Amino acid sequence: MPEIKAHMAGTILDIPVEVGQTVAEGQDVACLESMKMQMFIQADEAGTVKLIKVQPGDFVNEGDTILELS
Amino acid sequence: MFRKILIANRGEIAMRLIRACHAVGAIPVTIHSEADAQAPHATQAESYLVGPPPVAASYLNAARILEIAQAAGCDAVHPGYGLLSENAAFARQVEAAGLVWVGPPPEAIAAMGDKVEARRFMAAAGVPVVPGTSQPTPDVEAARSQADGIGYPVMLKAAHGGGGIGMQLVASPDEFDKAYKLCSSRARAYFGNGDLYLEKAVVRPRHVEIQVLADAHGHVVHLGERECSIQRRHQKVVEEAGSPAVSAALREEMGAVAVAAARKLGYVNAGTLEFLLDASGRYYFLEMNTRLQVEHPVTEFVTRMDLAVWQLRIAAGESLDFGQEAVRHEGHAIEVRIYAEDPVTGMPSPGTVEQVAWPENVRVDTFIADGSVISPHYDPLLAKLVVHGTDRQHAVAHLIEALDGVRLTGLKTNLPLLRRVAAHPHFASAQIDTGFLERIDQPVLV
Numbered sequence: 001m002p003e004i005k006a007h008m009a010g011t012i013l014d015i016p017v018e019v020g021q022t023v024a025e026g027q028d029v030a031c032l033e034s035m036k037m038q039m040f041i042q043a044d045e046a047g048t049v050k051l052i053k054v055q056p057g058d059f060v061n062e063g064d065t066i067l068e069l070s
Numbered sequence: 071m072f073r074k075i076l077i078a079n080r081g082e083i084a085m086r087l088i089r090a091c092h093a094v095g096a097i098p099v100t101i102h103s104e105a106d107a108q109a110p111h112a113t114q115a116e117s118y119l120v121g122p123p124p125v126a127a128s129y130l131n132a133a134r135i136l137e138i139a140q141a142a143g144c145d146a147v148h149p150g151y152g153l154l155s156e157n158a159a160f161a162r163q164v165e166a167a168g169l170v171w172v173g174p175p176p177e178a179i180a181a182m183g184d185k186v187e188a189r190r191f192m193a194a195a196g197v198p199v200v201p202g203t204s205q206p207t208p209d210v211e212a213a214r215s216q217a218d219g220i221g222y223p224v225m226l227k228a229a230h231g232g233g234g235i236g237m238q239l240v241a242s243p244d245e246f247d248k249a250y251k252l253c254s255s256r257a258r259a260y261f262g263n264g265d266l267y268l269e270k271a272v273v274r275p276r277h278v279e280i281q282v283l284a285d286a287h288g289h290v291v292h293l294g295e296r297e298c299s300i301q302r303r304h305q306k307v308v309e310e311a312g313s314p315a316v317s318a319a320l321r322e323e324m325g326a327v328a329v330a331a332a333r334k335l336g337y338v339n340a341g342t343l344e345f346l347l348d349a350s351g352r353y354y355f356l357e358m359n360t361r362l363q364v365e366h367p368v369t370e371f372v373t374r375m376d377l378a379v380w381q382l383r384i385a386a387g388e389s390l391d392f393g394q395e396a397v398r399h400e401g402h403a404i405e406v407r408i409y410a411e412d413p414v415t416g417m418p419s420p421g422t423v424e425q426v427a428w429p430e431n432v433r434v435d436t437f438i439a440d441g442s443v444i445s446p447h448y449d450p451l452l453a454k455l456v457v458h459g460t461d462r463q464h465a466v467a468h469l470i471e472a473l474d475g476v477r478l479t480g481l482k483t484n485l486p487l488l489r490r491v492a493a494h495p496h497f498a499s500a501q502i503d504t505g506f507l508e509r510i511d512q513p514v515l516v
Binding site for chain 2: 007008009010011013014016031034035036037038039059
């Protein structure tokens with residue numbers, strides 16, 4: 001099951017997808033802010049959002065799972 | 071002068087402002103988040119806990135900050151840069167609480183904070199602006215036809231944005247619709263407003279800005295220009311005073327334009343008008359920063375003035391005691407920003423400073439020491455290293471040597487990149503523009 005993880009510690013600003021939504025490879029699935037820089041996290045493959053483990057405002061550490069695709 | 075001044079910031083600028091308070095005989099009071107309890111701005115001044123680590127709950131918590139300022143008996147608030155510094159509502163709250171805001175009138179902050187409004191104001195004041203739309207574009211169809219009228223390449227910008235995230239370069243008409251939708255949805259998500267405007271993209275521009283200083287008695291002067299073309303993701307990395315591309319005549323012209331605009335705006339305190347300068351010497355207003363700039367030290371070196379102290383003196387009602395003719399531009403100064411970031415990917419990189427040592431004979435504005443924890447909650451700026459030379463060539467030589475003397479271990483920094491910039495032949499020959507870093511900053515192949 002593909003998981004999308006935070007590549008660095010930071011705060012989740014936005015999750016622009018919903019559970020059940022299909023996403024294309026390269027689509028923005030989260031926006032993370034770390035050290036004042038906002039970065040988009042993209043799906044590295046196409047799939048359906050199965051589970052979203054964080055919500056905007058949450059602090060994540062490097063390697064934490066943001067969402068799961070199926 | 072004020073008796074006690076609240077510094078509503080952190081990091082190197084809080085340390086800089088503590089020094090400025092001491093210089094005018096005022097007592098600095100600082101605020102710190104839980105993450106910053108051991109930071110020097112908290113331990114080296116009377117300091118109060120403002121809240122948990124995230125900025126929204128701490129350094130942006132206006133109500134709590136005002137409460138601290140009043141409880142501590144402060145008579146003024148200095149916001150530094152970033153955070154609440156360009157928040158007109160906060161400036162009004164400070165004034166309503168009977169405290170002095172060390173910054174421009176809230177109306178000026180608000181007028182310049184709306185980028186569309188600022189463009190319109192500046193164009194009406196006779197300041198050259200980049201050709202573009204004066205109103206937010208209503209929809210993609212209308213925007214596309216406006217882009218056709220302006221001519222490609224065009225830049226899409228979020229009306230309420232700032233920094234790099236609200237900007238998108240569109241090279242040709244076939245990319246337009248996709249870029250418009252992406253930029254608009256990002257603007258809506260991050261600035262709460264999807265309004266965009268369009269500008270002609272200036273090709274290979276230099277970023278040149280003019281520092282102005284205005285008192286509350288109608289005196290306005292400019293302190294010349296800074297060149298800040300070396301940027302990454304629209305964040306400045308290297309800044310100089312003066313600009314190798316600005317002659318004395320151009321400085322005088324741009325300075326006069328900036329002074330006239332500041333007057334028309336009713337501006338008071340320190341401010342900066344940012345311009346793009348093209349290869350033929352045409353300049354276009356970008357935006358006005360209604361606060362102290364990160365890169366103010368280079369201007370301090372060449373003019374021998376203390377901008378932070380002037381901010382305090384102006385806010386306390388003092389008059390500028392010199393005229394434009396007394397402003398000097400001696401030698402050349404260069405500042406580099408040392409960031410906690412991966413030197414290869416350019417991504418921010420929090421961590422802990424193991425050991426840090428600075429070379430001699432340079433100005434270093436910083437807050438880090440051995441063991442400093444660099445949190446993901448805050449800006450990655452670790453330090454500003456500033457050199458001054460009799461001319462640009464000397465300053466560049468001094469910079470290369472100084473960067474070689476920096477020892478900073480324990481976390482990833484952009485020092486390798488800064489050293490590459492300083493030693494680059496195109497930097498030595500001042501062939502720089504806002505695309506410089508992208509061109510030289512190719513990942514090292516292994």
